[in-house]
């Protein structure tokens with residue numbers, strides 16, 4: 001199973017022949033002529049090991065101009081959108097969606113890669129319609145790309161900076177109408193951070209919402225050095241990061257995690273001391289108790305049975321009896337900044353689902369995979385640039 005880790009964690013998804021093939025065949029078949037040209041250029045770049053077509057931009061150069069970072073910003077862009085709630089069939093490819101305006105505290109990012117999270121599916125299905133922004137919606141929370149415009153109150157970022165972040169400060173409260181599954185997205189400066197230098201755009205795009213959730217959950221649960229933690233759903237986007245953060249950032253003495261049989265070695269390679277096969281064992285029937293239980297599956301009823309007296313149970317989804325509690329993640333670029341050294345040193349690694357990456361033309365397929373709930377780590381939807 002180390003091979004799963006090798007292929008999914010360590011190998012750059014950008015060098016994947018699969019991506020190049022997917023981009024050249026599927027994208028050319030499904031999107032407009034202009035985009036198809038972009039696709040074929042992108043395919044050539046992928047073969048050279050560079051992930052996205054932004055090689056002319058550089059975060060290290062203060063002299064980067066808007067033109068160098070991606071050309072003059074057009075009035076319209078390609079994007080995926082839906083104008084009614086429903087299953088994956090509501091998603092439509094649009095080639096002339098208005099590029100979002102930026103507020104004084106925002107930057108405009110030319111998106112190089114975006115990633116899907118379960119919240120994208122739930123939102124598309126209308127589960128949060130009471131607090132959603134009005135339709136139509138360009139979905140997508142996570143993005144990595146290049147800053148092409150800055151608002152008048154932006155202090156720390158400049159045109160040409162390579163950034164990543166979750167563009168919605170509150171996941172369920174009025175998430176932006178113009179999300180990251182588009183060529184451009186507008187985001188508050190405080191919600192993004194400079195992309196870790198060792199990660200390509202796709203690896204970075206898969207991190208923000210999941211790593212912020214893992215970090216906030218462990219922090220709210222009071223995990224600290226020397227304590228024990230059980231992560232339910234350790235192979236998923238959030239769980240895989242919760243295991244790594246628990247060990248590397250919070251200094252947990254013992255990390256246990258659950259997954260199905262094929263993913264047990266993966267849990268260990270991420271740092272789990274104990275990998276529990278939920279298809280063969282009930283974790284609440286085992287003798288061990290934990291200082292913290294981090295539930296990314298929705299098993300609150302069982303989770304509270306395995307916490308030590310005085311410990312914490314934090315759940316991401318579903319109901320939970322006391323002392324458990326549930327929270328909704330807040331996007332925060334300063335958390336990403338804090339974690340950047342761990343990412344750059346390789347102590348914390350993004351986990352790329354071996355089924356991905358998906359081309360921008362394959363957003364429907366990517367959603368379908370996400371909807372099935374079997375993703376390992378984070379799946380990527382590539383945003384192909386029109387140049």
Ligand SMILES: NC(=O)c1ccc[n+]([C@@H]2O[C@H](COP(=O)([O-])OP(=O)(O)OC[C@H]3O[C@@H](n4cnc5c(N)ncnc54)[C@H](OP(=O)(O)O)[C@@H]3O)[C@@H](O)[C@H]2O)c1
Pocket residue numbers: 117118119171209210213232233234235236237238239258259260261263278296297315316317327328329370373374375376377378
């Ligand atoms: N409250 C918040 O702020 C917040 C933030 C982020 C996510 N969430 C929610 O948290 C949940 C997890 O998100 P995610 O991004 O990590 O999802 P994900 O990546 O789609 O999770 C998929 C993983 O869940 C595992 N899984 C499924 N059933 C399991 C079970 N009974 N026991 C152990 N593992 C199981 C699967 O492993 P197997 O194939 O081995 O089963 C798969 O690896 C979602 O419901 C999401 O909406 C909430």
